[in-house]
Structure formats: C-alpha cells, structure tokens
Amino acid sequence: MTNITVAYQGVPGSYSYQAMNEYFDDKINSINTMLFSDVFESVESGESDFGILPFENSTTGGVYEVFDLLANRDLFIVGERCIEVKHHLMCIPGSSLDRIHTVYSHQQALDQCSRFIRDHKITPIPTTNTAVSAQLVREKQDPGLASIGSLLAAKLNELDILSDNINNYSNNITKFIILSKTRMPSENANKLSLFFTTPHKPGALYTALGYFARENINLLKLISRPAKNTPWAYSYFVDVEGNMEDPAVARVLELLKKNSPQFKILGNYVAHNLEV
Numbered sequence: 001m002t003n004i005t006v007a008y009q010g011v012p013g014s015y016s017y018q019a020m021n022e023y024f025d026d027k028i029n030s031i032n033t034m035l036f037s038d039v040f041e042s043v044e045s046g047e048s049d050f051g052i053l054p055f056e057n058s059t060t061g062g063v064y065e066v067f068d069l070l071a072n073r074d075l076f077i078v079g080e081r082c083i084e085v086k087h088h089l090m091c092i093p094g095s096s097l098d099r100i101h102t103v104y105s106h107q108q109a110l111d112q113c114s115r116f117i118r119d120h121k122i123t124p125i126p127t128t129n130t131a132v133s134a135q136l137v138r139e140k141q142d143p144g145l146a147s148i149g150s151l152l153a154a155k156l157n158e159l160d161i162l163s164d165n166i167n168n169y170s171n172n173i174t175k176f177i178i179l180s181k182t183r184m185p186s187e188n189a190n191k192l193s194l195f196f197t198t199p200h201k202p203g204a205l206y207t208a209l210g211y212f213a214r215e216n217i218n219l220l221k222l223i224s225r226p227a228k229n230t231p232w233a234y235s236y237f238v239d240v241e242g243n244m245e246d247p248a249v250a251r252v253l254e255l256l257k258k259n260s261p262q263f264k265i266l267g268n269y270v271a272h273n274l275e276v
C-alpha cells in the first residue's frame with residue numbers, strides 16, 4: 001500500500017504507533033491525535049484512509065471507549081494486529097527508584113502494571129497515552145516523576161529505564177483494530193465482529209447464540225456493554241470465525257438482523273494471532 005494516510009492516537013513511541021508501523025509498510029503518512037474519538041473523526045472526514053486503535057488487552061480486557069465508538073459510529077474493522085506489550089518504568093537521567101513518588105501513563109498501562117505500582121507505593125496518574133506520559137516526564141525534569149511505556153518512548157524522550165518488564169503478567173498482548181469508512185470485503189477474511197442487542201425476554205441471548213451453534217460457527221468472543229439509554233439493558237459484541245460470503249454465515253446474519261432490535265456488522269477481516 002502506498003500514499004495512504006493512517007490516524008493513530010498518541011505520539012511516536014506509543015504502542016498504537018508501533019502497531020501501525022507493524023501493520024502498514026513504511027510508506028504511509030501518519031496523523032497523530034490526542035483522543036481515541038479523534039481517530040474516528042479523522043477517518044470519517046476523509047483526512048485519513050485508515051485509523052488504528054487499541055481494542056483489547058490479554059490481561060486487562062477490552063478498551064471499552066473503543067467498543068462504544070464502534071457501536072455508535074459508522075466505521076468498519078478491516079484488519080487487526082496484536083503486539084506484545086512490555087512496559088518499563090522510566091525517569092529523567094540521574095534519578096532512582098526510591099525517589100519516584102508519582103507515575104504517569106495511560107489507564108490501561110497503569111492497570112497492566114498495578115502490582116508493581118502498589119508494591120512500590122507510587123501514586124498513579126492517568127494520561128491520554130503512554131508515550132504522552134514519557135513526554136510529560138521529560139518536560140517536567142523532576143526526579144520524583146516516572147512514566148510507564150515502551151522502550152521506544154524512553155529512547156525518544158531520553159529517559160532512563162529504572163525497571164523493565166513491570167507488567168503484572170509477562171504474556172501481555174494488546175490487540176489493535178484497523179478502521180476504514182468502507183467494509184473492504186476479502187475472500188481471505190476469517191473473522192467477523194458483530195454488535196447486537198436482544199429483546200428483554202427469557203432466552204433471548206440463548207436464542208441468538210443458538211443461531212451460531214446450529215450452523216457450527218465457532219464463537220471467539222462475547223462481551224456485554226450497558227445499553228446506555230436503558231438502565232440494566234445490555235448490548236453484545238461478538239466475534240466469530242467465518243466469512244460473510246459463506247452461506248452458513250449469511251444465514252446467521254440474516255436471522256440476527258431480523259430478530260435483534262439493533263444489529264451491525266462491525267467488520268469481516270483476517271485474524272492476527274500472536275503467540276509469545
């Protein structure tokens with residue numbers, strides 16, 4: 001792919017930046033944004049051809065802000081990329097671990113390193129992005145402050161690593177999704193992401209999931225989110241194996257569409273599996 005523009009959240013050195021560079025080749029133009037929703041806006045307005053956003057982490061789970069954006073806006077998932085996320089504690093040169101009282105990072109990264117932060121009695125403060133927190137620590141030049149982020153973020157901001165691989169679990173993988181205004185069907189697509197709500201009656205979810213079971217379609221993920229405007233009602237994000245062109249998959253989609261108050265195909269794309 002050449003001459004394409006991709007929007008990502010954060011600044012160089014963020015994990016989104018890393019995932020973008022792994023998924024696309026190096027001939028892309030990139031646009032960086034402050035918020036996850038800015039990535040949607042950049043693609044929706046045509047400023048970018050694609051967007052990339054974190055979707056799920058193997059230890060802390062879904063990045064729910066992105067789930068809600070997918071449900072409420074009209075972009076499609078056209079690909080995914082998993083990367084191994086190794087978090088490091090970094091500070092300005094000359095400081096030491098016993099001097100650190102405050103650590104900045106994205107809330108997801110703070111959660112992924114909660115044990116280290118608790119054990120060292122450091123106060124966590126969320127920022128919009130891991131690499132943004134590294135910039136902040138460099139700007140403040142205060143030996144009591146640290147950031148949690150990638151090796152690249154440390155390098156780009158001339159910070160020293162005080163402690164490496166501080167995530168709670170060494171197997172820490174984050175899945176990023178690639179977003180586009182068009183669905184981009186592909187015969188190689190083997191994963192389908194769906195969003196739907198069910199009527200509030202006994203067996204409604206059981207019935208919906210039964211459509212997949214009867215067609216022998218393998219379920220990969222089921223996540224429920226509050227259906228915002230109706231307290232204690234839920235909507236579902238479901239990933240399954242399959243291609244929309246497969247008649248069995250098409251039959252299930254037809255049934256879901258007919259019987260769900262809300263139904264949306266979020267995307268049909270090639271799965272990326274990363275073993276570490």
Ligand SMILES: O=C(O)C(=O)C[C@]1(C(=O)O)C=C[C@@H](O)C=C1
Nearest residue numbers: 014015016054106108129130174
């Ligand atoms: O891309 C980054 O650096 C981010 O700060 C975001 C984010 C996320 O929201 O999941 C990305 C990967 C890691 O899981 C931690 C943080």
